[in-house]
Structure formats: C-alpha cells, structure tokens
Amino acid sequence: MTVRTLAAQLVDLDAAPLVAETELREPSDGEVVVDMHYAALNPLDTYVIKGAVGGQAARPRVLGVEGAGMWEGRPVVVHGRGLGIVRDGTWAGQVVAHPDALVPVPDGVSLEAAACAAVVGTTAIRATVDVGRIEDTDRVLVLGAAGGVGQAVCSLACGAGAQVWGQTGSADKLQAVAATGATPLLAASAKELAAAADPLVPTMVFDALGGAFTGAAVDVLAEYGRLVSYGTSAGADSMLSLRTVYRKNLVIAGYGGGAEPPDRIRAGTELALRALREGDLVIPVCETYPLARVAAALDALIGRTAVGKILLDVRSTAP
Structure with missing residues (x-):
C-alpha cells in the first residue's frame, strides 16, 4: 500500500524547500517507519540546501538531519545514517530509518528537547x-x-x-x-x-x-x-x-x-539525552513552526534572530 506524508523537500539547490505530500519509500533491509513529531533546524541543513554538503545526492529528497517521534509506541530520537543529507530526512510526518539511527528517549525528557539532542x-x-x-x-x-x-x-x-x-x-x-x-x-x-x-x-x-x-x-x-x-x-x-x-x-x-562513525554518533545522542534527564544539560527551544512555514523558520535561523533552538512541528495534525 502506498503511504504518503507531508514533507519539506530539497528540489533545487539554494532554493526554498518545497512543502508537499510525497510518497514514503518502502522500508528495506530491516528499516523501520517512525511517526515524527518534531524536527530541529541546524546550520547543517542550510549547508545541505546550498549543496555544500550532500550536493551530489539525488533530488528531490526530504531535508532534516534530526528529530524525535514515535516508533512502536515508544519515543525515539532519529539521527544519523545519512538522514537529511544523502537520503530522506526528518522534516516529514514519517521517515524511513535504519534501526541504528533510532535512540530511545528516557522518561522525563520531552520530545521537543529530544529533537535537539543529537x-x-x-x-x-x-x-x-x-x-x-x-x-x-x-x-x-x-x-x-x-x-x-x-x-x-x-x-x-x-x-x-x-x-x-x-x-x-x-x-x-x-x-x-x-x-x-x-x-x-x-x-x-x-x-x-x-x-x-x-x-x-x-x-x-x-x-x-x-x-x-x-x-x-x-x-x-x-x-x-x-x-x-x-x-x-x-x-x-x-x-x-x-x-x-x-x-x-x-x-x-x-x-x-559529521565525520564521526555511527557508534560515536549514537553514543553522543545517548549522553545528551541522559544529561537532559538529569538536568545537567539545558537546550531551550525558542520557537516551533508548523512544517508549512519551514521557509520562515529557515529565515529565522539564517538571520540569527532566534534565542535558542528552532523546531518544526511535523505531526500530520499540526496546524
């Protein structure tokens, strides 16, 4: 059965992402489908848009290198394995990911904070x-x-x-x-x-x-x-x-x-989530935009007007 999801795609380099429904790729080789809730914006995403990172990868493809959502009823961080760089990323209602790209979110850590942890x-x-x-x-x-x-x-x-x-x-x-x-x-x-x-x-x-x-x-x-x-x-x-x-x-x-191997990336995310749970690490989220306003969110990131992190609400029910 074909599954479609709302996503922000990179169609042309150095151009605003296109927000539209797209067909979700069929999982293969043990991949899983994560229902995304929040995705973070990072300077790395702007480098991808410009083609400075992942510029030779196929387009259109979904942007976003990190986020948080639900898989089999459990909250998870999604990051790594080329997500948002050479393959479809997290700026979408759903994402197909390798299990190694998923890190469980501990109790006491919100999905908003978890979306920035990686x-x-x-x-x-x-x-x-x-x-x-x-x-x-x-x-x-x-x-x-x-x-x-x-x-x-x-x-x-x-x-x-x-x-x-x-x-x-x-x-x-x-x-x-x-x-x-x-x-x-x-x-x-x-x-x-x-x-x-x-x-x-x-x-x-x-x-x-x-x-x-x-x-x-x-x-x-x-x-x-x-x-x-x-x-x-x-x-x-x-x-x-x-x-x-x-x-x-x-x-x-x-x-x-960016150059770290998958096991180091995963270990770093686990450390960050643990620090968030213990209160040793604070990652303030200053504003959350609906996916449809991704262009405005990118303007705030590039213009350095934000005080803290910017998130996208990528849930299918987001206003």
Whole structure:
C-alpha cells in the first residue's frame, strides 16, 4: 500500500524547500517507519540546501538531519545514517530509518528537547567534556552564547563549576544568556569582544562564531589557554597571530560531528539525552513552526534572530 506524508523537500539547490505530500519509500533491509513529531533546524541543513554538503545526492529528497517521534509506541530520537543529507530526512510526518539511527528517549525528557539532542546536545558535550576537558577552575568564555549550542555549552560549563561568561551581539539576548547561569557579555564585533573580554583572562573559549572573533579570542586567552571551535556563523576564515599562539602555549582544537562513525554518533545522542534527564544539560527551544512555514523558520535561523533552538512541528495534525 502506498503511504504518503507531508514533507519539506530539497528540489533545487539554494532554493526554498518545497512543502508537499510525497510518497514514503518502502522500508528495506530491516528499516523501520517512525511517526515524527518534531524536527530541529541546524546550520547543517542550510549547508545541505546550498549543496555544500550532500550536493551530489539525488533530488528531490526530504531535508532534516534530526528529530524525535514515535516508533512502536515508544519515543525515539532519529539521527544519523545519512538522514537529511544523502537520503530522506526528518522534516516529514514519517521517515524511513535504519534501526541504528533510532535512540530511545528516557522518561522525563520531552520530545521537543529530544529533537535537539543529537546535534546540539552531542556538540555541547563533546566540545566541553571530550575536547575542552573543562574543569571547575576554568574561566570560560562562550562565543555565540545565545544560540542553541551556546546555551547548552553555558549550562554544562556552569554545571561543571567553572566561572562562565556568555557573549552575544544583541542586548535583546542578554537575558537568555543569564538564564543559563553565565554572566552575559555584550560584544557585537571582534573589537568590542577584545575590549570586554581582556580583563577576564579566560582560560578557555568555546567558539561558535569564527571570523574575526576567533582572532580576538586568541588575543584575550590566558597563558596555556584552550580554544574549542565548533562553528563559523560569523565567517569561515579568520586572521590570528600565530606568535600569540606559541608564546602563550595555547591549544586550539575543533569538534565537528559529521565525520564521526555511527557508534560515536549514537553514543553522543545517548549522553545528551541522559544529561537532559538529569538536568545537567539545558537546550531551550525558542520557537516551533508548523512544517508549512519551514521557509520562515529557515529565515529565522539564517538571520540569527532566534534565542535558542528552532523546531518544526511535523505531526500530520499540526496546524
């Protein structure tokens, strides 16, 4: 029997997704069908739309690299195995997925929060714990602290006992940063960041911005400081002083989940869900759009007007 579902499809590269009913692919090789409830928007989705990631994959195909829904009456996170990149993703009422792409959602974690766990949650945990090796003696500066990952990193860093400042370029977002437990730091440019952060002498910087902000962060870091890069929303290219790097004995590292093997992706999602359940990790959802308004949701993501995560309500009964 042919099953049809409402979905947001990539038809043409660098164009708005087409929202329409599409035929659900027949499961094969042990695949299962998940009834989706919520799907998250991530910068990775915009790279897919532009063709920078998965550009050679067949089109049309359904977008969305993560989400949460129900399978056999149980809540699950759906992520990985090429979903939303080289095969149909989560921006749909139903998705065909490999069982390895499903992670059970523990009691006490909402489907809205679970829908963000695989990308935001994993990135925050890997960046702070695995790569950054944060300690309670650290003085931490989080760049882009009002974003989804930024707020999650702030919550983890504060929970670890570190002294934390969260940078944002908008006065309207200061309250959201403060809600994570971090001290808000208003700096709309790299020059403003250098002036505001220099007295703090941070031992660690978590950098979601890149561009000129990375160079400014290197300048203000304490000796033997660490910088962890996990995003470039302010620019992929940066100028920095290598003399400063070696004279201060700085360590610059990066985290990107796209290259991780399936078992690491799954383990990261499980860690994030556990941290959400225990209250160690906070992923605020700022707005939820119906699937029909995916273009407006993408505008909010690209325009960086959101304070926290943006979700799509992909349930077939969503208004």
